Amino acid sequence: MFFNSPIKYNKSNLIEDFEHAGIKKGDCILLHSSLSRIGWVNGGAVTVITALLDVLGSEGTLVVPTHSGDNSDPSGWKNPPLPEEWWEKFREEMPAYDARTTPTFLMGVIPELLRNWPGAIRSDHPQTSFAAVGPLAKKITAGHALDCQLGERSPLARLEEVGAKVMLLGVTFNSCTAFHLAEYRNSPRLDKNRFVAMVDGSRQWVSVSDITFEDSDFGEIGCQVMKTGSFKEVSVGATHCWTFSIADAISTATTWMEAHRNNLA
Template sequence: MPTPPPTGPLVTRDTVATQLRLLGVEPGEILLVHSSLSSLGWVNGGAVAVVRGLLDALGPAGTLVVPAQSGDLSDPAVWGNPPVPEEWWDRIRATMPPYDPLVTPARGVGVLPETVRTWPGALRSAHPQTSFAAVGPHAREITEGHAPDCRLGELSPLARLEELGARVLLLGAGYATCTCFHLAEYRIPAPRVAVGRPAPGGGWETVVEVSISSEQFDELGHDFERDRTVVRGKVGAAEVRLFPVADAVAYAERWLPLHRPREEDFPYPHV
């Protein structure tokens, strides 16, 4: 059977820039973007065109930030999508390549973040599992100082984004992807977990971290949007939301203690 024609709309670099400006994206601002490329429609130039459109809307004084996570650098004992045989675990731990911000690909966050990570002039934070990549004048300020035992807390780029007045752009992505909600988890009582990963110099290491989960973020986002100002619109076919990082974090700090289980009932192993 012949391949069916692509479904629209046709989206170009100019489409992205123009519609973001109409939405209220301002030249010179800082945007933390969570994205789904496929939600936009048929994009002429793919992820590269979308990144160029984002940078056009932000202008030379603006800074584009994306999650560049590498969750595959983790303990195979907790893998579930897919799991691996238990008899492989020790060998995987012994041979897993350590994190290299210049080489380790972003995984599980879509095509756009990997495109930003490899963009000329892009900088990437140092955490081996929950890094962020940034392009623009504030890139170094945002990505520096990401502590190896602070995935998404006060010593991560999220706290810098909050301080700098950044906004979140959900570009065809839902609230379940909204990493800034995790910053609130570090500010409320939460269990701590042992997190395994390859050590920087080779071998294996375990660090104790705050337990994080995006399991209820869609529900949290629904309530946040109901109670706070969220700009909504479209870019191509994608539903888009735009809001300040600080507003989302402050709301989550109040919401999570009311809707999360108590620490002793928390559904994740803790130490």
């Protein structure tokens, strides 16, 4: 698929670049990625994952977002909208979230592969799960509350606790989920959220109150993150690799939102 790319990469190239990006053994990495942006990689997503795991070593942990946002009430679908006369039938037949089998939705090849990786553990939120491989996987994915997509009772807060790093591989700050944790801490707007889940062994539509996300200023927040001491940038294949501490991401986003989102109730 990518063979015509002018950039052709092997695992050894990736390992060298990840090390130059400041990744070291024992780190915990939250990876957001686009395989196609790298160019042609010998072995594709498997090579990217194994290269990162080799750099992290047996004491390191790799985490990816394995979101499945298509598990939602069809009345809210916009691109494209679903005709109203179909809503009830879709509600009746939508599969409930299953951490073992539910595929990712619009997340890319690497997260979809890692959720099935040997030893991978996945969190329990039907829409915003994360999967992790490594000794911290259970701690990071445990306790993901149904009414807390990306807040204090989600893997993002656990990643902050363990001092994780964020890696944006071929994607922009618009993909930086860590910024959403700051939203929970800055007078978020609440709305109803619905999805299908297994509750006490029974398939149910669940309605919860959760925040309404606003990511239009994530690029501007990212520009501030690039000024922090933890930020590093290297080239990986045909694209960029940005790494920084999740603590810097969250604190920068919190400061920005406090200053620029005064209209939030």
